[in-house]
Amino acid sequence: MPPLTTAQPTPLPHERARPLRPGSTYPARDLCSQCGLCDSRWVAYVRRSCAFLEQRFEAMEAEAHGRSRDLDDENELYFGVHQRMLTARLQQPITGAQWTGIVSRIGVRALESGMVDAVLCVQQDPEDRFTPVPVLARTPEEVLAARVNKPTLSPNLRVLEQLEGSGIRRLLAIAVGCQVQALRAVQQTLPLDNLYVLGLPCVDNVSREGLRTFLNSASRSPDTVVHYEFMQDFRIHFRHSDGSEETLPFFGLDTPALKDVFAPSCLSCFDYTNAGADLVVGYMGAEFGRQWITVRNPRGQRLLDLVETELDTAPVSSRGDRRAAVQQGIEAYDKAVRLPRWLAELVGLVVQRIGPKGLEYGRFSIDSHFTRNALWLRRHYPEMAQRHIPAFARRIVERYKLPTP
Numbered sequence: 470m471p472p473l474t475t476a477q478p479t480p481l482p483h484e485r486a487r488p489l490r491p492g493s494t495y496p497a498r499d500l501c502s503q504c505g506l507c508d509s510r511w512v513a514y515v516r517r518s519c520a521f522l523e524q525r526f527e528a529m530e531a532e533a534h535g536r537s538r539d540l541d542d543e544n545e546l547y548f549g550v551h552q553r554m555l556t557a558r559l560q561q562p563i564t565g566a567q568w569t570g571i572v573s574r575i576g577v578r579a580l581e582s583g584m585v586d587a588v589l590c591v592q593q594d595p596e597d598r599f600t601p602v603p604v605l606a607r608t609p610e611e612v613l614a615a616r617v618n619k620p621t622l623s624p625n626l627r628v629l630e631q632l633e634g635s636g637i638r639r640l641l642a643i644a645v646g647c648q649v650q651a652l653r654a655v656q657q658t659l660p661l662d663n664l665y666v667l668g669l670p671c672v673d674n675v676s677r678e679g680l681r682t683f684l685n686s687a688s689r690s691p692d693t694v695v696h697y698e699f700m701q702d703f704r705i706h707f708r709h710s711d712g713s714e715e716t717l718p719f720f721g722l723d724t725p726a727l728k729d730v731f732a733p734s735c736l737s738c739f740d741y742t743n744a745g746a747d748l749v750v751g752y753m754g755a756e757f758g759r760q761w762i763t764v765r766n767p768r769g770q771r772l773l774d775l776v777e778t779e780l781d782t783a784p785v786s787s788r789g790d791r792r793a794a795v796q797q798g799i800e801a802y803d804k805a806v807r808l809p810r811w812l813a814e815l816v817g818l819v820v821q822r823i824g825p826k827g828l829e830y831g832r833f834s835i836d837s838h839f840t841r842n843a844l845w846l847r848r849h850y851p852e853m854a855q856r857h858i859p860a861f862a863r864r865i866v867e868r869y870k871l872p873t874p
């Protein structure tokens with residue numbers, strides 16, 4: 470990526486643009502992921518930056534990483550441009566983090582080392598653990614207060630509005646794919662000298678109301694859930710406020726009740742692995758219990774350098790064959806099949822034993838979501854499906870037989 474200019478940024482569109490009023494219609498309408506861009510003056514750029522109005526993966530990858538992904542390289546096709554992938558966990562995990570806390574530790578070290586002036590991250594509403602509150606954190610404590618996922622749509626880019634006059638010239642943004650796509654599109658207009666982007670893979674996000682429906686249908690005690698994750702053992706792990714853990718096999722989900730729970734933005738998204746970030750920290754390409762790190766460019770390596778001596782690292786691995794399971798899943802999901810609990814447990818045990826592991830699990834999850842989303846788009850937005858599904862996703866989806874739209 471070319472370095473950001475230290476010259477005066479392009480004048481901001483103060484006069485032309487005003488944040489949209491709450492309740493007014495956002496340009497992407499039902500597909501809006503509430504990334505927050507339209508709540509800032511950068512709404513002026515929404516037409517060419519909103520991930521749901523215009524997809525521009527190739528240009529974004531070329532600008533951010535110096536090239537777009539090589540579609541003939543199976544790993545790049547799936548996981549995007551990268552110079553390195555590895556698995557890791559913090560030797561001293563951060564209590565209360567989503568996994569071991571690598572993301573929070575990078576944020577802390579970026580501030581402590583003077584690499585950045587602030588970290589864009591998401592704290593939680595004091596009244597409701599799952600309501601996201603994006604902030605520009607200026608201290609390690611403020612970064613740590615943002616640890617753990619808020620599995621709800623978060624208006625991260627809203628805080629760009631606070632940059633002017635803040636003294637912040639170097640920023641680390643922690644964000645999911647739709648937020649990063651918009652951020653990259655307006656990057657050159659931001660009043661910043663340096664921007665680092667630490668991405669999270671993201672899929673199946675929900676509104677706060679949708680989260681309630683999901684927890685009510687999936688957990689034995691929805692009101693006490695403080696943390697949950699779909700994990701590589703094909704089970705959803707819920708942690709409750711008393712510290713107890715509950716697990717449910719994916720196949721035991723009440724699919725008919727949940728078909729409409731995910732946000733339309735997420736049902737039309739193909740940026741699962743966060744193509745525009747410098748560094749991505751997730752879990753699904755790693756064996757159970759470890760985190761999965763994708764270094765996309767030298768800036769991403771600089772971020773990883775901040776914590777690499779604190780990590781227990783291992784190479785990525787890949788086992789199994791996902792393809793038959795993906796094809797069966799497409800049909801079962803489409804028919805909204807719900808298995809009785811005993812059968813779901815049995816299928817879960819078998820899949821856990823012989824199912825895909827490591828990068829192959831990552832491909833399983835990508836295939837399952839891309840095929841579902843392609844079908845959803847063709848059914849609900851047939852006029853935009855062709856231009857909205859990026860070339861890499863089309864190549865993946867074409868490997869499977871999809872039901873008639």
Ligand SMILES: Cc1cc2nc3c(=O)[nH]c(=O)nc-3n(C[C@H](O)[C@H](O)[C@H](O)COP(=O)(O)OP(=O)(O)OC[C@H]3O[C@@H](n4cnc5c(N)ncnc54)[C@H](O)[C@@H]3O)c2cc1C
Pocket residue numbers: 563565566567568569570571572573574589590591592601615616617618619620621622623625643644645669670671672673674698750751752753754760
């Ligand atoms: C909605 C969502 C879905 C995800 N789905 C997957 C997946 O399918 N596969 C996968 O491999 N990884 C996924 N991840 C990433 C994964 O769950 C972990 O967040 C990641 O591995 C980092 O773990 P950690 O312990 O290092 O994070 P922590 O140190 O706990 O830090 C978590 C960070 O997430 C940020 N954050 C929290 N909520 C949001 C939000 N709603 N939007 C933007 N940023 C947020 C916070 O600012 C915080 O800095 C998802 C993340 C989110 C937020």
